[in-house]
Amino acid sequence: MAQNTAKDETAFLEEPEFSGPLRRCIATGEILPRERLLRFAIAPDGTLVPDLAAKLPGRGFWLLPSPENIALAVKKGRFSQAARRTLSIPDGFCETIATLLAKRCLAQLGIARRGGQLVSGFDKTEAWLKSHKGSLLLEASDGSMDGRMHMRHLASNAPVIGLFTSAEMAEALGKSSAVVHAAMPRGRSSAAFLAECRRLAPFRSQSTFLVPTDHTPQVS
Structure with missing residues (x-):
């Protein structure tokens, strides 16, 4: 099977703004709906940790997630500046964030399947x-x-989401063989999944x- 690497296949098309609280990205300075951003918190030992669900206690810092923005924020010391203290940032921080985001998306696929909100094959x-x-x-x-x-x-x-391999989709959906095609109805479940993706x-x-x-995402 051929992997999709064509430039025009990676287009990001503008989506209508979400409603809800706004936050400022510490890397770019943009003010965006919090659903578009990723929150970070500080562990008791002073380590910076990604807070994907935005539920950890304490002061949080928001960033428009991308490898470039994370690298910029780390290089310029934006996290420590925002915290007004020196923070410890683990090695492989960007890779860890990417892995956690993927797991969160794939977990939602499994939930959608069990709830009858997804078909595959x-x-x-x-x-x-x-x-x-x-x-x-x-x-x-x-x-x-x-x-x-x-x-x-x-x-x-x-919307077309092609962020996962057939093996990743199969594992998320509890299938023993590769899954290439799936669909979700427009509604709360697909809107939440789209936001995570x-x-x-x-x-x-x-x-x-x-x-x-x-x-326009429909979440009601």
């Missing part, structure tokens, strides 16, 4: 896309391009993350 995904407009399409990054383009045509203007996408720049400009 070529035939089931094809049938679902033909009868459900606006569904979120998932495709394995190492899947056949012919099959992926066929599903994209059926999905029309729906947006944070992961910059760490997997050779994969697909396509969101139509007129796609």
